[in-house]
Amino acid sequence: METRHFLAAFPAHPSVSKVNESLDLIKTKLKANQYLIAAVLPLSGPLSTFSTDVLQGIQLAVERAREQPGSPPVGLIVKDHDADRQGFLDDLSTLLHEDRPLIVIGPMLSKNLPVMAEMAQKTRIPLITPAATLPNVRRMGNYLFSTALTYGMQAERIATYAAKEQGYRRFCILYPDTVYGRELARLFAQEVRRLDGEIIAMEAFKEGDTNFAPQIQRLKAEDLKKYGLAVPVEVTNPTGKPLSRNEKRVLYTPGFDAIFIPSRSKEIGLLAAQRAFHDIKAPLLGTNGWNSQDFARTADRAVDGATFVDGFFIDSPNPGVQEFVQRHQKRFESPPSLFTMQGYDAARIAIDGIRHGATSGDALHEYLATSRNLPTLTGPAGFGPDGALHRPLFLLQVKQGKFVQLN
Structure with missing residues (x-):
């Protein structure tokens, strides 16, 4: 969004033509991906570490989908929302009305949910928060979902x-x-x-x-x-x-x-x-x-x-978890976290909906709200009436200096 701010502030700058060319090239590449997922996260603020974990999970899910034969063409738009409130609202409005993603993954904090939920409702674009632990997110709008581990x-x-x-x-x-x-x-x-x-x-x-x-x-x-x-x-x-x-x-x-x-x-x-x-x-x-x-x-x-x-156990013997851990280690040279998993599940679920023919905001919303066999790292799951993803959790026990999975 800094690019648009630059163009608005310095319309006569000698670099404007090159910037516009770059923007056109980016838009062309995005359009090559018929279905867009938007990640709206505070990547440059005090929550940047956790947001980066979430983003890495989203990226893994998108990359994994692209590797699979017959997978729908999915693109990823990433927006940093660590800005002043009005700037954030303007950027979010532009994103939803111009880029028209099928779904938005974000925000991180519960306090940012009301304004994003309102825009999601108006534009009929589903929103999945990967980290906000507020209970019953659906009370803010029925286009709101959550993959966060709640209390x-x-x-x-x-x-x-x-x-x-x-x-x-x-x-x-x-x-x-x-x-x-x-x-x-x-x-x-x-x-x-x-x-x-x-x-x-x-x-x-x-x-x-x-x-x-x-x-x-x-x-x-x-x-x-x-x-x-x-x-x-x-x-x-x-x-x-x-x-x-x-x-x-x-x-x-x-x-x-x-x-x-x-x-x-x-x-x-x-x-x-x-x-x-x-x-x-x-x-x-x-x-x-x-x-x-x-x-x-x-x-x-x-x-x-x-x-x-x-909600996540890095040493789980579950083959899906181990494949996820190894893929993340190879791609980012670091172990994944609970936030990584929650971002991964959010994107993977969205892509699964697109694969099943949910190729509009309304259709994807309906798929998320009604499906009870959504793919997550810990097994099949579904969103409840409260908007939260109810998936199997890990039961862990301390035994001789190690954590042992009980279930």
Whole structure:
């Protein structure tokens, strides 16, 4: 879009004719691709790293489609929207009305959804956000879809695993006092109750805390009021004499089945060790904030057996995932991320719709809204009434310094 701004600001510049020739050449090349996908991402701002990951996923999907015999001619337009609001609106309007892509992939942030959703609705061009975690994006317009991993998806999957697959009924929650922690704690508690489970206690801690003893002690106190047991243990000290009252141990048996900790990986190791110190042997459950290879390598035995959920697992034995990882490594000389996968799925789904004859905005919208066998890296999926892509998630467990896929 800087080119158009240059032409408008300097119409008499000696380079104008060359710039116009370049623009005409680009337009000719784009028209050779009958069906256009537009990526509208903040590639030059503070979110550039994540946006680049998304773009690389989109590029892989387009390149993969071009390699397949009989694939429809698909082109990719990339726009950087890290500009002032009015400039962004002008650029987006020009893109939708002049280039007429079949679909737009973007934006990254939930706060940018309303204006883009409104334009998508007016132009009848579907919009897929690859990263905005706002729940129920469809309330902004029925042309809006999302391939992002939402908090609700994580809470539902880990709660279902705990309650239905493990038979757990009672839970405690330890969560960081952040938007991420508060929302996941709330959603997990909601899912547990929906599954006829019970929340014994919930305790928050400040992000960056290293001492969790006060929160753990309050959890124990609440549990002891309900189902927990505290039994004095008669033991002797090394001299063989009976212990004094202050030295006597109390054996605590938790009345709950598991602790849910929607935190980042750096806090889990400390929490797990302090949990063991306070005689809490209940297993740990978590979310995608745990998914760090450093965490897996440095975690001690206190974390072994802990289980969490994520939308992407780079070491998955799934052949489709491994092919994707290898292709990305070869093309970009770096490993893909969750954002890469979400961009890849968005583009791949769009291309699949075009391949099935959805060659207009309305037709592609209908295909996305009604298909329940859309191709994603983790298996067949479909968009729900909320506009979110409901695909299989990964259940991962910590075992001897490694993450192991359970499903």
